[in-house]
Amino acid sequence: MFSNRIFTLLILLLSFSNHTFSIESTNASLLEALSIAKKTTSSGSEKINKTNLIKQIKLIGNTHTDSNTILQQLTLKVGDPINPYKLRQNVKSIQSLGIFKEVKSNVEKSTNGSILTFKVSENPIVSKIEFLGNSIFDKDTLHALLNSKINEPLNLNDIRIDIQRIQNLYLDAGYIQSKVLKVDTPNSDQSPIKFHIAEGYIEDIQITGNIKTKNYVILREIDIEPGMAIQKSSLQETIAKISNLGYFSQVYPEFLPGKTPNTYILKFQLEEKENQGSLSFGGGFSPKSGVSIFSDLMWENLAGTGRSIMLKGNFGISTDSSTNRRSTYIFKYNDPWALGKRRSFMLNTWLTDGKMGAFNPYMGNLSSQNERRFGIESGIGWPLSYEFYTKHNLKYESVTLPDKEIYYN
Template sequence: MKAGSKFLNAVSAFALSAGVVASGASVVVLASPMAAQAAVIQRVEVRGAQRAGQEAVRSNLTIRPGVAFSNSDIDDSVKKLYGTGYFSDVKINVSGSTLVVTVSEAMLVNQVVFNGNRKIKDDKLQTVVQTQPLGPYSEAIVKADIERLKEAYKAIGRSDVQITTQTASVGQGRINLAFVINEGDRTKIADINFVGNQAYSASRLHDVLITKESGPLSFLTRKDVYSEDKLRADEDALRQFYYSHGYPDFRVVSSNAVLNESKNEYTLTFTVEEGPRYRFGDVNVESTVQGISADDLKGLVQTRSGDTYNSKQIQKSIEAISKKVAEAGYPFARVTPRGDRNFQTSTVGVTYLVDQGERAYVERIEIRGNTRTRDYVIRREFDLSEGDAFNQQMITRAKRRLEALGYFSKVNISTQQGSSPDRVVIVVDVEDQSTGSFGIGVGYAADNGVVLEASVEEKNFLGRGQYIRVAAGGGLDNARTYSLNFTEPYFLGYRLAAGFDVFKSQTASHDYYKYTEQGFTLRVTAPITEDLATTFRYNYKEFNYSGRDSWQGNLSQPYLDLINGGTYVQSSISQTLTYNTLDSSTLPREGIYASLTHEFAGLGGDSEFYKIYGRARYFHLLSDEMDLVGSIAVSAGHVVATGDHLNVFDQFTLGGRQIRGFESDGIGPRMPNGDTLGGTTYFTASAEVNFPMPGLPEDAGLRGAVFADAGSLYGNDVPNSAGALGTDSSLRASVGAGITWASPFGALRFDYAVPVAKESYDREQRFRFSMANQF
């Protein structure tokens, strides 16, 4: 103490006798009441730093020899040393003119292992924990790691996971750390309840949600995994559904998830307030921008007076007007919808106000959260880049495009102030999700019975946004199919979807011949508008016919008269226009899907023809309450020879895919022995109503349908086909019922149809099993 007093007197500052005792997570500073002013030490002595080294300790001190310090500096130094994680105990005290720092070094982690994990692999878990090999061991960090691991398991639906740790010393201050994991059973979602819904049934609202109740196949779909993020997304999905169906006052009062720990299952409850249903009242456009006429913009408005209120139509109208105004040379113009609510008539008038917005530029686009998808895949969905004029509608459109990709489970776009008032930073937060799948498909072909197909599909190949699919299938009678499909959605940096398809199939007639088809297609698709696109293709096919008895050589009679055994080549170019306004690609309720193709063959090979064919289908929601969806479809096609004649494989065929109740290729011209000849002209029409299966939850994905089909295939330009049957335009028709199932393996359809108009030589097939809907 005398030495200390002399030191204090020498510096003539104040009487100081200070010590710091620190252990674990707490720091205790012991100081005299007079320790409020500064003192000076001449040197620093470090004790106990064997592995870290004395200089490493000194570098983390805020106290320097010859520089005045106080108790707060001592406190900061202790915290910094603890913050390194390499010390389990730190003590600092003053001995004369010397600052003595005594440390106890923490154990080092030699190895981190995971035991008992099967659902999440080691490499994934390693990225979750902060404790790493050759790093310091900290009980606090390990406890936090356990919580992080539990969150990772909750994300895959295993909320009852149990995690403990084990340590083993390996000498020299090192330990091995093991996380012992009991993954437990999958946490299910037992019930999803709705309170306050009047306009729509619970089963209808179930279909809107991302989260689904647990079922027998939930382990494949993973849609019954609960998370806070999904709950928020479900709230937004409900809002968007009601806003687009006439309920602008809708709100989610509350949503909660209750976990029954004994059963390991959640019950979700959404309490909603729907409000009244509205229609659009008067719709107008006003412009305060000089040179922009409101009358010129009215044709872009999609909201119509008298229609049911629909927020999506408002958003599309805003985007269309914004684009038009920007193209006219006003990039900063702002379009704002103003609502005029009439409670007596339950209408909402909408006026689109176009004014000169504030000048703002995009300083940068910051992308966060993408662990797999490349940055450029996200950036290319924006119609603006750094330095461009800021446009909120373009941001909204980019968000919609990113969500439509299917690469992300969450897309959130926000803005921040840039380096100056006229600079904006766009922040894109995304969360990658699995985009690969393995599928097993089942189909039915008239000649080959049940056909099985296995496929591997990746929608975001290597995080580059590319699509690739490999498939192989087979059936009875040596039927085989192989295919490879690849698409680059932004070819050469432009919004051009370029790709190729390679395929091979082998089948056989029951009586006469073996048939093999192989080839490839090169294609590129360019968007014209948001709803309209055009596709150009080069198609190359090889057809090989051989006699069934020997599987080689010429065909046996009577097909020999139509085509000789051997290989034929068809080389063509085609162009397709596609118009798509469907509200959903899996279960459309509103919109049109139409395509028109014309094809020219004659670029070498054995075929010379011009074809034109198309199909259109219109969907309309007949009843919101009953989720009753009606659709009508029409199709037609015609082919003419540009050379001497058509080959059998050049003509159209028609069957159960277009007119149910008949075999594939079961309608139209054929030879007397029954072999399909095809025709030069066809037309079809179909009407259908589909609905949820009564008594079953909509989450089951089962829907019923009733339908009526009609059409005809006629005409013939194949030589040596004298005596062919069915070359006239006799009408065929059928009625029936079906069931569709949105299964984890893809959309499956079962139809039973009865022909009500047919010819004696047509081939019936009343039961049909197929994959998906054909728009």
């Protein structure tokens, strides 16, 4: 029995020894396979990286454009890997130069690297530059502003700069509605660049909001006329002249599209003042001076015509003969455009009746007597400019002394 047990133990040891050897053999085979796979992968990776690397950059189609101008736009260089995103960005960067109609890219791969080719199609050569619609500035003045040059390729970036410079020229001169409508770019070397300019002309003038004031009273203050280009300084002067009439609290200009393309209707929206005149009435009494009654009427913009009248009356009754008593009546009329453009006519008449007192410093006494004065005055105003004018008046007055002087010591 003992020998049988020993035999069984020997069999188990031999079986365990064989199994262990099998495991070790298997591990060695796996390590060898991994090493071979690693070498194979490493070799394939080297081939892929080399294929994607840029070995050369070529330019095609740039007849008039220097190659360095294009190459300076590129971020991809020889030795860089091909990157689709960066490739698209480089195409856009070349297009941003503004001198090409079309830009295409092509990648030609080989085992020893890739050839990156940019094919460009250049814009036409500028043979002539024309301006249409300009009358305020001549073509020589406009030509001097341009970046675009004759006998050079069309550059869209220069066109954008040219448009801005032309519009700034008009704007700086006060032509606030002027603009470059469009630019016709050449399709071939024989076609010109055409700048279409709208200088902003007035087709018509309209007025709203003037309930009392007649239209002609306002229009005669406006020096702007249909057919004129809209200029900021002229518009400001016109607003000031309408405001100086004194009939309106607000003056709003507005530009509406005209029937003719690129023209405008200049519309003035007005807010008219409610009161354009005044009436005052009163009186008083004192034991020494007596009774006094007065009434004043001032009417500006008579019936909306721009004329004005003034009526003034002062009636007095004294309580005794030694007190001055006087009544005065005045009428005044003015028409600022009676004789033509801002040539005014004025008429003034007055009547004074009553006792007038005067102190004589040499005699040391006070004299008093009744007198009647009637006068009339007329005048014309002649403008030298809007701000300055001359007045020429003619005056007549009649004085009547019905009584002798009375002296009071």
